[in-house]
Amino acid sequence: MKAYVFPGQGSQFPGMAKDLWEEFDSVKALFTEANEILGFDIQKIMFDGSAEDLKQTKVTQxxxxxxxxxxxxxxxxxMKPDMVAGHSLGEFSALVANKTLKFKDALSLVSKRAQAMQKACELEPSTMAAVLGLEDKVVEDxxxxxxxxxxxxxxxxxxxxxxxxxxxxxxxxCEKLKEAGAKRALLLPVGGAFHSPLMEPAREELAAAIEATEFSTPICPIYQNxxxxxxxxxxxxxxxxxxxLTAPVKWTQSVQQMVKDGAIEFIEVGPGKVLQGLVKKINRESEVSSL
Structure with missing residues (x-):
């Protein structure tokens, strides 16, 4: 069975999707629609903007x-997925791929999500940190x-x-985790505390937009975060x-469940190869590739 997986924030790069725009008329039409929905020229930023331009949350997502x-x-x-999953933001791309959401509706939600998260980040000094080399339970405790x-x-x-x-x-x-034997516990260059209770104002703001959006019956299941x-x-x-927005991204558990349910091949759809690397670390037997 084939699982299609979609990356989240952090995989952006200058010039992203320009090659697709040059080659496919369908992608040209997609960008025209995207510019209209967002109300600014995202095509120009993606093709010609700097890494710094792409870091703004309202642009990145x-x-x-x-x-x-x-x-x-x-x-x-x-592309006939047997199952899909997306890492954080990637869940919205996955929901377009399995036909739960229309592109325009999903992009509108993604834009509102980015703006709501940005506002929530400004309410309190907050951050995230990567922890390597400890059992999940130790970190949680x-x-x-x-x-x-x-x-x-x-x-x-x-x-x-x-x-x-x-x-x-x-x-x-981070200090306590290092004392407990973490190989690394380092702060990440992010704008705030994503997937934590501090995102509650953003979750509330986005909830009304999600509620008002039409969700269709998908062509295959999604393994949600x-x-x-x-x-x-x-x-x-x-x-x-x-x-x-306020719950953890259970990526390890999602991939493990997909494998249990018959996924043999994981195909990453989006910029970068982060998810391929994670899938291999979760289950070495899985085949990984990108679209």
């Missing part, structure tokens, strides 16, 4: 989403012991977990997407 959708549109003639908000946010692969929360609490957790299990019911998909 739509850019990665558009790149994934453009790839699927241009090269996905034979240390976070629970720290004063202030700090939680496990991204279960990326065994021995690689990202924590998220208030800056002082994350810094204190919140549940790490196969979901095909549109109402349930919507409910899980609502929780995503």
């Amino acid at each position: 739509p850019a990665i989403f558009i790149h994934s959708c453009a790839l699927a549109l241009a090269k996905g003639e034979s 240390i976070c629970a012991y720290i004063d202030g908000v700090v939680v496990a946010a991204n279960y990326n692969c065994p021995g690689q977990l990202v924590i998220s929360g208030a800056t002082a609490a994350v810094e204190a957790a 919140v549940t790490a299990s196969a979901v095909s019911d549109p109402a349930e998909i919507k409910k899980n997407l609502n929780k995503q």
